[in-house]
Amino acid sequence: MADRYGNDVLAGDWRKPKNGRTVDIELEKGMVVEEPSSGFVGAVVRWEHGVVDLEDRFGKVRTYPMGPGFWVDGKPVSLVAPKKSGPAKKTRTASGSVAVDNVRARVARASRIYVEGRHDAELVERVWGDDLRIEGVVxxxxxxxxxxxxxVNRFRPGPGRRLGVLVDHLVEGSKESxxxxQVTNPHVLVVGHPFIDIWEAVKPxxxxxxxxxxxxxxxxWKKxxxxxxxxPATDQADVAAAWKHILSKVNSFADLExxxxxxxxxxxxxVTMD
Known part of the structure; x- marks a missing residue:
């Protein structure tokens, strides 16, 4: 005889919440967390004495008590301090993306990102390096x-060969602007930040x-x-040493403007748009 009422609605864990049950997750600097009651989303910048500070992309910081009531990747979590017996497994890249294990770097795309100088390139690599390798972006x-x-003309941009350019001090009326x-090719995107030098993009x-x-x-400017x-500000070796110190203080996107x-x-x- 056919079952007129279908499956047993009480079978299995019928009380399980739609988004899953809350699980403990150890805090890690740079981890992106949402506080759903307010909708605030930010990266973990510090924690101590039972509270955690989250900073959003606009630099606003909010403090919350550790424990349940948060979401990570759309799932309910309870934030707990990491155990001191050993380092917690890396769950986020420095840019805030989900860390992916055992994935080989993608073969480099024809598309590229150009930045003005060596320091710009090193800063981008420090924060977005993991993401760029997975995407195959040089x-x-x-x-x-x-x-x-x-x-731009020598690069010969076109479909499947996009060029992105990051320019320092790109403000109205500047030489850079x-x-x-003058760059009007639709396969090229030129964007910039307002800082005189990339050093200024690191939060004081x-x-x-x-x-x-x-x-x-x-x-x-640098000297x-x-x-x-x-x-010390005698020569370029002093500039290089200062930049090494500054770069060492950048651990995640939370350290950048x-x-x-x-x-x-x-x-x-x-540049990754197909």
């Missing part, structure tokens, strides 16, 4: 953008300074920064 540096139209305006609090100084026009802080974060992610999306 980042190259140009040593300036004065010849950007010629560089006039150069960028991450470096341990109150703010980045204003350097008088006509003075080399002016070193002089202001009382750091939102004005840079959005632009880099925009470029990655553009």
């Amino acid at each position: 980042v190259e540096y140009l040593e300036g953008v004065d010849d950007l139209p010629g560089i 006039r150069i960028a305006a 609090s991450s470096v341990g300074i109150a703010e980045w100084p204003r350097i008088p026009p006509g003075e080399e 002016g920064v070193l002089r202001t802080f009382g750091w 939102p004005a840079l974060l959005g632009r880099v992610e925009e470029l990655i999306d553009f």
Whole structure:
């Protein structure tokens, strides 16, 4: 005889919530967490004494008590402090993406991302390196953008061969903005941040300074920064040593200004668009 009422509705775990049961998850710096009652989404920047600080992409920080009531990847979780017996398994990349184990880097795409200088390239690699390797995106540096139209023409952009360019100090009326305006190829995306130099895109609090100084026009900006802080500023070796120190303080996207974060992610999306 056919079962007129179908399957037993009480069979299995019928009380299980739609999004699954809450599970404990150990905190990790850079982990992206949502507090669903307010809709606030941010990266874990610190935790202590039973509370956790989350910072969103606009630099706003909110503090919550650790425990249940959060979501990670759309699933309910209870945030707990990591055990001190050993390092927790990495669950997030420095950019906040889900870390993927045992995945080989993709063969490099024809598309590329160009940045102005070596320091720009090193900063992008430090935060987005894992994502770029999975996507097969190569980042190259140009040593300036004065010849950007010629560089674009030599790259020969087209379908399946996109070019993304990150420009320093791309603000209205600047020399950089006039150069960028000359690039009109639809397979090229030029975006920029407002900082005079990529150093400024690192949050002062991450470096341990109150703010980045204003350097008088006509003075080399990086050496002016070193002089202001009382750091050695004799030659390029001093500049390189200062940058090594600054870069060492960048552990995740939470250490960078939102004005840079959005632009880099925009470029990655553009050059990986099929």
